[in-house]
Amino acid sequence: MAPRRARRPSRTPSAPPRPVGRPPVWPDETRPPRERDITLLWALRSPCSFGCPHCYFGELDLDKAGPPKEVGMLSHIPVRDLDHAALEAFARSLADSPVERVVLAGGEPLDWLPTLSVIKTIKDAGCEVVIATNGVPLTRPGIARRLVELGVDGVSVSLDSADAAVNDRLRPSRSGRVGHREVLAGIRTLLEGRGDGAGPRVGIYTVVIRERPQEITDVARLAAEVGVDYYVPQPISLPPDHKLFAERCHTAADVPAVEEQLLRLQQDPGGLTLPGTAYIRQFLASIATQDSGRIEHCFGGAQLFFVQPDGSVWDCPSDRRIAATPPAARRTIVGTEARTLFADRPVCTDCSHFSRDCVNMGPLVLGMPRLLGREGT
Ligand SMILES: C[S@@+](CC[C@H](N)C(=O)[O-])C[C@H]1O[C@@H](n2cnc3c(N)ncnc32)[C@H](O)[C@@H]1O
Structure with missing residues (x-):
């Protein structure tokens, strides 16, 4: 998921962006236009x-010393987070809007109890x-059951990671008291809570x-053993x-090892729904070519928008695209309705800020019907 997000200042590519071309054709691109498609x-x-x-x-500790002041920069420090009333007001306005689906993230959306009420409002507005x-x-008691009920x-x-120690090194909890074991317990609680009911579909990212x-x-x-539905x-x-760029980010030299794993996954998905072949191709292309380039016919700012905890609205969560947004194009959900906010969107956008972030957007937008079991796998 993601998930995400503008974070540290982004750089402007020094060379003119290379065209990366049209994003791969996802299964539902052939569908007729829908009234709600955001x-x-x-x-x-x-x-x-x-x-x-x-x-x-x-990182929270770094931000405590000096919270980011730039517009569009995310931080775990919630000083600018909107209050519950402002979130509810915008959620209610989704009823009469072209928004089809809301992916709630953060930060952690389920650590804050009013999220359950916001979910209800969004569902009542007819959105996924x-x-x-x-x-x-x-x-935690009642959370999984409530998500099923809603x-x-x-x-x-x-x-x-499938390995508990590795996962907890890569994704350490702040208390040090929870990790891999509790994450799997949470997934199992949700799977048990939904029983034979229709939803929600559960996935691992x-x-x-x-x-x-x-x-x-x-x-x-591991995901197949636990019994989840999709995997990304x-x-x-x-x-x-x-500071982790050199250690953790792929280079072109990593393509063969990643490709081998992705091919093995495709050949034997173990009953899991995967985002699809086009996604796998884009994953490999993104790590083969270094960041930067142009995406023609991008869905960011057309079928995808990103709302930050302070209510600011961006065409896409990519930090580069956020950094390139002119002040005059900045918008907020505060005091506005979704129908008005998304009234003048283009059919698609021509974006010069391709990065690995782009790969992570596909499953949220074009791949989601597949992950949610709305179409054949
Ligand atoms: C920011 S988290 C927020 C939701 C929730 N707290 C969670 O842990 O999943 C959303 C997703 O973004 C992913 N993510 C965070 N930083 C990332 C990065 N630098 N590159 C790729 N994915 C990232 C997380 O692993 C997670 O799947």
Whole structure:
């Protein structure tokens, strides 16, 4: 998921962007236009009980020393998070809008109880709801049952390794008291809670780093054993000046090892729904070519929008695209209705800010019907 997010300042590519071309044709691109076709990635709250050092929201300890002041920069410090009333007001306005699906993320959306009320309002507005979570809140009494009752459509749980110790190193909880074991317990609680009912569909998202391509198939095997429905491995995306960039981000030399794992996953998905062949191709292309380039016919700013915890609205969560947004184009959900906010969107956009982040957007928008079992796998 993601998940995400503008974070550290992004650089402007020094060379003119190379065209990356049209994004791959996803299954539902052939569908006739729909009245509601927008996916909103809504980072509802900033705080999270996990302290992943690669997180799009930056590192809490660093931000405590000097919180980012730039517009569009995310932080786990919630000083600018909107209050419940403002979130509800916008959620109510979705009823009469072209928004089809809301992916709730953060920060951690399920650590804040009013999220359940916001979910109800979004569902009452006729939208699909998918939640991106670290999974631990699902172990708390009543949370999983409530998500089932509310008719949540999908729950994507983050898990970065099949090995508990490795996962808890990559995704450390702030307390040090919860991790891999509680994440799996949360998934199992949700699967039991939904019983034979229709939903939600449950999936695992894995951030793939260069030193551990094997997690692609290892986590898939674990996901199948646990009984989840879908699985999305996604490449880590970090700005080049991030302290973990060299250690964790792929280079072209990593393509063969990643490709081998992705092919094995495709050949034997173990009953899991995967994002599809086009996604796999884009995953490989993104790590083969270094960041930067142009995407023609991008869905960011057309079928995808990103809302940050402070209510600011962006065409896409990519930090580069956020940094390139002129002040005059900045918008907010505060005091406005979704129908008005999304009235003048183009059919697609021509974006010059291709990065690995782009790969992670496909499953949220074009791949979601497949992950949610709305079309053949
Ligand atoms: C920011 S989290 C928020 C939701 C929730 N707290 C969670 O842990 O899943 C959303 C997703 O973004 C992923 N993510 C965070 N930083 C990332 C990065 N630098 N590159 C790729 N994915 C990242 C997380 O692993 C997670 O799957």
